[in-house]
Amino acid sequence: MNEATSTVTDAAIDWDAFVPREETQAIVEASRDHFAALFSPDDLRRTLDGGARPDVWDPLVDHGYTLIGLPEELDGLGTLVDLTALLEEAGRALLPAPLLTHAMAAQLLLVAGLLDETTAASRLAFALVRGEELHVFDGADADVAVSVEAAGGASVVRVFTLTGVARAILPAVDPSHPFARLPLDGIPSREHPAPHLDVALAAPRTCVAADLVGVAARGLDGAIAHALGREQFGRPIGSFQGVKHQLADLYVLLERARSLTLGSAVAAASARDSGEASRLSRLAKATAADAAARSVALQTQLLGAMGLTFESDSPLAVRRARHTIPLLGGPGQLYAAVAAESLGGAR
Template identity: 80%
Template sequence: MNEATSTVTDATIDWDAYVPREETQAIVEAAREHFASLFSPDDLRRILDGGGRPDLWGPLVDHGYTLIGLPEELDGLGTILDLTALLEEAGRALLPAPLLTHAMAAQILLTAGLLEDTTSSSRLAFARIHGEVLQVFDGEDAEIGVAVDAAGAASTIHVFALTASDRDIVPAVDPSRPFARLALDTVSSQESTGAPALDVVLAAPRTCAAADLVGVAARALDGAITHALGREQFGRPIASFQAVKHQLADAYVLLERARSLTLGSAVALGVSRDSDEASRLSRLAKAAAADAAARSVALQTQLLGAMGLTFESDGPLAVRRARHTIPLLGDAGQLYAAVAAEALGVTR
């Protein structure tokens, strides 16, 4: 990687990209309204209670969500900035459909130059190889699993053809986003060696996961604020108490830090997918989003008190989603440590 492609400088960044375009705002508004019409918190509670997920894949495809962030030659729409805005809304809604895992897998193939028309129209899912087992994130109905591992300075992309008879659905913290598990010797696969370095390939999917967690954090914080404004103690809303104000303010700072880093990562990816800056910002964005989501869901539960632990409350829905997604592609401590080691020139 030469110096021209490895560094994103102030001169190459389009700072106007940090201001949401009208098209991006339109996507956000339309998606928020659409997601609200597709399912309700009661539907999510039914999933947690053992009911099946509603089949939302058709509506997502029909509305073009799976094409957002892909290039025009693949009939794509918008940019990766639009994709992160969409995924934040999906996270805020706690969408019980595999939009995030599809986007992550598609972005891996796109960065590696392997995404094709036929591939992008299938149900993709991000996968991980654990010994002789393939674990597919939100892979209950996925048709293609995409995994990536390091191969020296480069990486290897694995594309698995999945069939319904092969997979076991693994109990998960969030049943609306289940894992599928398959024995490697039961699925056919293709490998592509010589793909870009692992952190380069994972930069876009990490940014996608960060956007999803930012949405979860925003939902939980909004719920905490709404409750604090309406709940009274000693004749005053608890939002007027300094102890509550400070906690809400701290959670808001964490949320805005995560949102800014996610946006910055998307901007850097739009400039150059193989830049060191995009790789670094994606790790920081995912780490910050994990922090924000963990803090916001915990604060909502704390402010709701005993009610926040009940099945009828919306709080546990966000808690489950956050805890299920936070470990994906590295938890906060691992990602901060990796960025620090890189900055200090320390070999890990």
């Protein structure tokens, strides 16, 4: 059994981590209130009209959000489980700031043993190498970009210094999370070996799953609120079986995604070089992507024509879901990879 398919033993898992801590709940409550105070849906709508996104990065840094999930020796706070709880709230709020990409890059640097105090204090972003170009997720203002590529049975993490480097901003489904494109030639960089590619991506993929769980939760909350308030034939539409069953199915899917994301975070925190964390992260990301896609679609469907208008909040969630879902693999690709790995192990 190779490194990518190894499993974590029961003794290696911190089962207490599955029980919500008071500190985690405090992060959830504080961040939810804080995000609501930092910006409004109208601020997000202005980005769709070509306006600048709200500048909320400095308040996020000042409140210590970028330190959550980092080791104590780097002045970190909490655990990877706390980070996923925070990112779920960021997804629920449709946070127009590069917190997700920063967390992905920081977690990738941790796996490679490259995160230090200087790097942790920088504005980080996750990137993909595409031919002779570097595509940086939400990287319009990033100081450092981090990418990872397969290298035989392992991988190579590359760290790019972007300070002072001009970049082109690509059109995006969600302009509040823009992609940046830079030519590789001339960008200072360094390389470092890392574990198997899917193992190295376990924690970053868990971060994406958490964000999508938040988007899905927002869509479900909106769908439920509309189903309870909208009446037809003298009854709330939520009382009709055709509506309530869809909402119930979506709730089950959302809770499955949330549980898988939590399991992935616990496994990655217990052993960052574990194949079990890799497997769970792929399942979590795939399920969270399914939940987000179905959630925003159901909310739009229940709202009817109003759900397609610019004045509705529904298109904001649709854009965020569709923008984030392809990151680090679509659902079909990830499910197929886990199935192939399981069938290969069975043989």
